[in-house]
Every structure is written in C-alpha cells, then in structure tokens.
Amino acid sequence: MVTGLAENAPMLLGGRVAQGVGAALLSPAALSIVTTTFQGAERNKALGVWAAIGGTGAAAGVLIGGALTDGPGWQWIFYVNVPVVLAALPALVPARAPQPARLDLPGALLVTAGTGSLIYGLVEAGDAGWGDAATLLPLFAAVVLYAGFAAAEHASRTPLMDLRMFTRRPVLAGAFLMLMATALLIAYFFLGSVYLQHIRDFSPMKTGLLFLPAAVATGLGAHLASRLVGRIGSRAVAVAGMAIAAAGSVPLTRLSADGGVYAGLLPGFVVASLGLGAVFVTATTTALGMVDHHEAGLASGVVNTFHEVGGSIGVAVVSTVAASGIESGALGGFTDAFTLCTVAAVTSAAVALGLVPRGKPQMSGGPHVH
Known part of the structure; x- marks a missing residue:
C-alpha cells in the first residue's frame, strides 16, 4: 500500500524494502510447510507444485502487471497485493505458535549489507565500468561484509544460517x-520485457500476454x-534442464529490431523456461532429499536464501551488460546480455554434472522441525 501511495523515490524504495522483507520471510515458511506435510514420493510431487507456482508466478506477474499498468495505472500493481494478503492471513496464522528463537541481528545486518553492496557494485559497473572505484569499492565492501557474516555465524549460538551446511554436497x-x-529466469523476464517495450514498442499488456506461454512452460518443466x-536421479534432470535452458537462449542472442517476435523470441523463452522449471524442482529435491532427516529444515533455509539472492543478482548482472540498450534503445546490449545467459x-550444466550427487532423492521419514 505504501509503495502505491508513494509520492517520491525514498517512499517508493521504503515500501519496496518492506515488501522484500515480507517475501524473504514468506518463501522459506512456505517450503517448510511443504516439507513437513508430505513424505516419500508425495513430497517430490508437492515440491513440483511448489516450484511450478514459484516459477509461473514470475511470468504471471508480468502479465498481471501489464494489464494493471495499461488499465488503472502502475500503482495498482501494489494495491492488488492488499486484498490477497488479507484473504490469506487466516491460513497463515498457526494453530499453536512455535517457541520463539533468538534473532541473529548481527548476522542479518551483515548479510543484508553485503548483498546490497554486491548488487550495487554490479549495477554501477554498467555506468562507471568494471575498473572504476565506484564499482570496485562496493564489491570489495561486499567481500569484507560476507567475511564478517561468516565470522559472526561461526561465533553465534543461534546463527541465522548454519554455514556447516555448505560442507554437505547435496545442499551446496x-x-x-x-x-x-x-537468476536466469528473472533475467529472461527482465530483458524480454524491456526489449519488447523499448525496442519493439509493445504495450505493457501485450508484453505480459507474450510471457503467458513461458509461465505454462515453467510449470510443465517443474511437473515433469x-x-x-x-x-x-537429480544429476540427469539438473544437467538436462540447464542444457534445455541454454538451447532456448540461443535464439535470443540473434534478436533484431524488426525480426519476428513470435518466431524468434517466444520459442526461445518457452524452451528456456521449460528447462529452468525442471531445475527449480531438482534444486529443492537434491538439497532436501539427500541430507539427513534432521537437517532438512536447515537445508530448506539455505536453498530459499539463494532463491532470493539469485533474482537480485540476475537482474543486476544483465542490466549492467544491457545498459547501453536500456538507456538508448540499442539492440547490441540486449544480445550481449542474452549471450551471457547462454554461457x-x-x-x-557442466558444473551440475560434477557437483550434483549421483542417486535419487529419498524424501523418507516423518516431519522435521524447521
């Protein structure tokens, strides 16, 4: 609501920060509910639904956002969230509140500042260049802050994130x-929407409709x-999913200012989304199904953290590469950014071939505490 009512940039950014905090709290809670409610083969199916909803939500957001922007105005992109949240509140209130845990405030501040500094440095590189102090100083600060976060987590009795989980290959x-x-899925949606509206003069509504098949493909990939x-096994699905995403990216590297959108850009988006939908499910099932039963809650927290960070980093990197195209409408910036996505x-896919463990996720046992 605050974001929709914003009359200046600080108020707009403040509302968006609050939205980000809420999303960061909600996503791991949702995954925790899924992993504690279902066991065995049913949990694989439930995680498929969870990943499909998450992946298609990004594409559906483009469609709904386009309709609202073309209709009542951009403010309604934020107003529409209010009745949805109010309707969901009864389902979000637990029957019995869990024992409150101590908040790791130093860890939260350090990791938030480090991530913010990293993203700022990546975005600044598009304007100032990679060798400029305006880029290097935030990136250096991010390294220092992340090192401080690691030290704080090691010393804390109630760490925000148990870094020992990264020694477990399935979680990593x-x-x-x-x-x-x-990072790739959000980057595709960001680049595609800007390309269609700035280069091809598509309306927000028409742009949103074009992403509808990609939303369906994401859900289909997650289901499969x-x-x-x-x-x-997880390894074969992960490698295949990334390979399919790479294949879908290739046509996007050859976009033109007057070529057929429906014959070039749309098929590429659909194929790439199909592959990434499969990777979303593989990520969660690998981390949660190949660790000990009592570690599944910690693993879900780690995976969700990288889900939130991935979207921010993806947009920051591709916006830096495509900066010339975004500012001046030049096509070269977009094709360079899509080439980076392909690479x-x-x-x-190559990393997954060596990193993802062999075998099949077991997903056995009873509920765990998150």
Missing part, C-alpha cells in the same frame, strides 16, 4: 542450482521434473 548443489535457475527425479546456462 541445491543452492547452486537454485541461484542460477532463479517432479516425476523424473525419482526415476533417473551461464552451459556453464551451469
């Missing part, structure tokens, strides 16, 4: 897959992966 693999899949990971997907 799941975190990597979630980071790259989220939820069935395949239990049959052929990232190919590299991720």
